[in-house]
Amino acid sequence: MMNRRQLLGAGTAGAALVSSQAWSQTSNMGLPEAALMDSAATAVTPRPSSGVDYNPVVTLNGWTLPYRMNNGVKEFHLVAEPVERELADGMIAHLWGYNGQSTGPTIEAVEGDRVRIYVTNKLPENTSVHWHGLILPSGMDGVVGLSHPGIKPGKTFVYEFDLTKSGTFMYHPHADEMVQMAMGMMGMFVVHPKDPTFMPVDRDFLIMLNAFDIDPGTYVPKIMTMNDFNLWTWNSRIFPDIDPLVVNKGDKVRVRVGNLTMTNHPIHMHGYDFKVTCTDGGWVPESAQWPEVSIDIPVGAMRAYEFTADHLGDWAIHCHKSHHTMNAMGHDVPTFIGVNKTQLTQKMRKFQPEYMPMGTAGMGDMGKMTMELPENTIPMMNGWGPHGPIEMGGMFSVVKVREGIEADDYEDPGWYKNPPGEQAYEWTGELPEFASNNSPKTILTPKSTREG
Structure with missing residues (x-):
């Protein structure tokens, strides 16, 4: 992690940029360093060495924004700016974000803290920051024209307030919101309980659900899209380039999921059931926590769930909307299932010898196909596991439960080797009789196909 003064020279983002608004009385203190991250790897934050103890969250493919203490106040510096984000290996998006990245860095603090957040605008238009779900003075709420004037390009505003409750919150602009959020301006804000014995966990993961509409061969999202997004991401990353959990x-694990896309997302985790322990409104009392294996995350909402990692293995975690586990989908592609394309293929190969027919038996073959793609795009399915293509993309990752993982170790341990007798296998022996509904009104599959 580097800061901008190291990159650009001392004073480039200095106090001279602080706005002349009423809260600019803090300008004589100077700005805290504007840290940035130029990597898409998951960065692990160490536990605090002073103050209230808490277990920092782990933002998949993200990081936590550093702060400095100034007379008892935690000071942060967010820089709103154009960024380049590697959505996946070989695909770059030209976005707007914070501190060199979209989604922006996670802000972490403790219930009862007073925070002062400097926001410098390096965008070509006004911006603001709304602190989604936090309880604060109306003048700090970040709605341009209502809470305060817009932050003009080149200016810095200061937001300062007390953190009155713990939980999981978000931040995003309330200025030209449709454009700025479609371009990737969003992040998470975690407030830890002031009582370290309240709701403790061993591992605490953080996922922001976001989406983009970027045509193959292009780099900038289409900001007018309402529903037909083609890149579904976690923290602006796409499987297979989303890090595993x-x-x-034996660890007690919390997964916090925020949603700033244009639709809901039913997040499903294999191998476990879990309890929903936190919503946007706060912590769910133990007597009211409810069991799930999937939890729907509404638009503009957050849900957190917890489980104890009792079951070894590699367990899928994904959005259960099937199109959201596919990359770079073309929504106008016709369906060819059941179509015989033999003659068409012969004719096409006279002009294009590498032509491959697709979709006649489903789209699973896309998982192992290697073909030339347009510039700056990725295949619909591009992830490989220990037994072949996983045939997934988009909003998908793997929870990897192992024995002997150290408390601060989040390195990928590789693929799980199933013990003997614990893996499905091909059967080549005699099959038992199977029941069949012989009603002509309900049989849809031809008998010859069933018997074959």
Whole structure:
């Protein structure tokens, strides 16, 4: 992690940029360093060495914004700016974000803290920051024209307020919101309980659900899209380039999921059931926590769930809307299932010898196809596991539960080797009789196909 003064020279983002608004009395203190991250790897934050103890969150493919203490106030510096984000290996998006990245860095603090957040605008238009779900003075709420004037390009505003409750919150602009959020301006804000014994966990993961509409061969999202997004991401990353959730057996694990897309997302985790322990409104009392294996995350909402990692293995975690686990989908592609394309293929190969027919038996073959793609795009399915293509993309990752993982270790342990007798296998022996509904009104599959 580097800061901008190291990159651009001392004073480039200095106090001279502080706005002349009423809260500019803090300008004589100077700005805290504007840290940035130029990597898409998951960065692990160490536990605090002073003050209230808490277990920092782990933002998949993200990081936590550093702060400085100034007379008892935690000071942060967010820089709103154009950024380049590697959505996946070989695909770059030209976005707007914070501190060199979209989604922006996670802000972490403790219930009862007073925070002062400097926001410098390096965008070509006004911006603001709304602190989604936090309880604060109306003048700090970040709605341009209502809470305060817009932050003009080149200016810095200061937001300062007390953190009155713990939980998981978000931040995003309330200025030209449709454009700025479609371009990737969003992040998470975690407030830890002031009582370290309240709701403790061993591992605490953070996922922001976001989406883009970027045509193959292009780099900038289409900001007018309402529903037909083609890139579904977690923290602006796409499977197979979303890091796994690495867990030691026996750990108590929390997964916090925020949603700033244009639709809901039912997040499903394999191998476990879990309890929903937190919503936007706060922590759910133990007597009211409810069990799930999938939890729907509404638009503009957050849900957190917890489980104890008792079951070793590699367990899928994904959005259960099937189109959201596919990359770069073309929504106008016709369906060819059941179509015989033999003659068409012969004719096409006279002009294009590498032509491959697709979709006649479903889209699973896309998982292992290697073909030339347009510039700056990725295949619909591009992830490989220990047994072949996983045939997934988009909003998908793996919870990897192992024995012997150290408390601060989040390195990918590789693929799980199933013990003997614990893996499905091909059967080549005699099959038992199977029941069949012989009603002519309900049989849809031809008998010859069933018997074959």
